[in-house]
Amino acid sequence: MPLAKILVAFKSVPDPADAGMSSHDIASKFVINPFDEIAIEEALRMRERGDVAEVAGVTIGPAAVDEQIRAAMAMGVDRVIRVDDSRALDPYAISRILCSLVGREQPSFVIMGKQAVDDDSNQVGQMLAGLLDWPQATFVSKIEFLDNYSRACCTRETDSGLEVIEVSLPAVITTDLRLNEPRYVSLPGLMKARRKTIEVATCEQLGITVQPLTVILSTARPPKRPAGTRVDSIADLVARLKNDAKVL
C-alpha cells in the first residue's frame, strides 16, 4: 500500500546566487535552501508517481518566511506548517522542534536537504533521526521503495564514491545535489498556492521548550588572499613555481 504522508522540512536562506550576500542582515533576497528544494521536488515526484498521498511541509521562522512557504506551495506542496519562532536557533533546537512536530503529524518518512547553504552545519536530519530513533539515509542521490513500501533503498554520495543502504520506514532522508533538478514554479502553481492556508504553530502549542545551546558571538569576513600575479606563458609559470613559490 502506498504511503500516506511525507513531511518535507525546509529553511529560508539568503539567495546564494545573490553576489555579495553573506548574512541575514545584509541579504536582499531569500530563497528556499537549494538542498531542501531538491527534497521538495523528490517528495512531489513521489506523490505524482502514486507512492504517497500527501506532501506536507514544515519550516521554522517568523512571518517573513511565508514568501518561501508560498514558493514551496507553488511547486506543489499540499500544506505547510510554520513553527513561529524568530530566534537564532541551533540545529539541536531545530531538531527537537521537528521531533515534536513529527509526533503530531505521524509522517511515513521525513525528507530534507543535507545542509543549509547559509549555516553549512549539516546536522538537522541526522539529529532528528537520532531523537526519533529512526533509521537515516544521508547525502542521498537515489531513492527506491521496496517490499510494499516497508523499506527504501538509498544511494548515498560519500567521500569514496557511492554507497547503497536500505532503511526501514519510517526514516529520515537527507538529499544531495544529484538526486533531481527541482522544477520551476509555474504561474498557475503560484495562483493555486495563494488559496492554500499556512498553518502556524508555536513551540508552546507543540508542548516543547527549546533554547539554543550554541551562540554565535561574532561574525567577520575572512582575510582576503593577497592579489596574485598574471603570468604570460607556461615558461614564466614554471619558473615562478620553481623559484618564487618553491613548490616544484
Next chain:
Amino acid sequence: MAKSLIVIEHGPSGLKRSSLHPMTFARQVGDSYALLLLGHRLDALAPTLQSYDATSVLLADHPALAEPLADRYAAVIAEVACKESAQTVIASSSTFSKDVLPRVAALFEAPMVSDVLAVENIDGVSTYKRATHAGSMLANVRVTSDRCVLTIRPTSFAMPAPSSSLSPIEKLPVDETSLPKGMQFISREERVSDRPDLSDARVVVSGGRPLKDTETFERLVGGLADVLGGAVGATRAAVDCGMVPNDYQIGQTGKIVAPELYIGIGISGAIQHLAGIKDSRVIVAINKDPEAPIFQMATYGLVGDLHQLVPELIEALRRA
C-alpha cells in the same frame, strides 16, 4: 582536566590519517583524550594508535559493526562517551563523521559545532571559529552546555606528533541485541586509484566543465596531476555532467583541500568551489576568461586556451 572522546576513521586502506588530527585540537585546548575505533577485525589497526598519548585506545570490534551504519555506530559512540565521562566527542570532518556525529549529539543530548577551523580560549571558555555561507563568513561560536560534539576541519589542525609512551588498548563489549537494526549495508562502489587521496595530497589538480568529456579530463587534468604526483579534483559542474565521479567534487558541499599547490583548469571560480580551495598555499588558475573570479584568488593566473596550455605545461614539467 576535561576529557574528550575522539572517533577514529578507517577504510579498506587502513586508518585515515586525517582522522587523527583531532588529537592536535584536544592537545591545544588541554583536554585528555581516549580514542575510539569501531569496526570488525581491528587488531591490526590498533597498535598504531597507541603512540599518541591517549588515555586509552578503545576498540568496539564486532561483525555487526563491520560497516559504518549511522544508527549502530551512533548508539555505540554515545554509550562509550557516557561511560568514559567525556565532555566532548570529536572527529575529523568527512562524510563518515557528518553522517554519524550529529546522531551521536542527539543521543548524547548535546549541541554540535561542525567544521571547526580554530579554537581560542576566551575567559576560560572555548570559542570555536567556523566558516559559514560557503566560506564567505567566519563565525565565532560558543557552546553553553557542559557537553558538546565537534567535527574539526583536518586541514586546519596538523597531524599530531607521536610519543614514546604506549596507551593501553581496551576491547569494549558489544551487545549486538541492543543495537538498532533499521539500516542495512548493501554495497559500495570501490574504485582503485594510484593517485593520492584528495584530502591530504601535496598537489591537487582540478578541472571544470570546459574539459568537455571524461577522456579530455583524464588526459589533461589527470595527466598534469600524474606528472606532479598529485590528486585529481573537479567542480560541481564537471561532476553534474557526468565527466567525473561525485567524490572528485571540491567545495562547500564536497571536499575541502589545502595543498601546497592547487591548479585549477578551466575553472571560473564559483564561490562554492573557492570555499574548498582558499587555504591552499599556492593557487594557479588557467582559464580563457580574463574576468573569471578565480583570478582574484590565484597566486599565479594564466589566461589562455587550456587545450593548448595544459599539454605545454605537462611537457615543460616532464622536461624539468
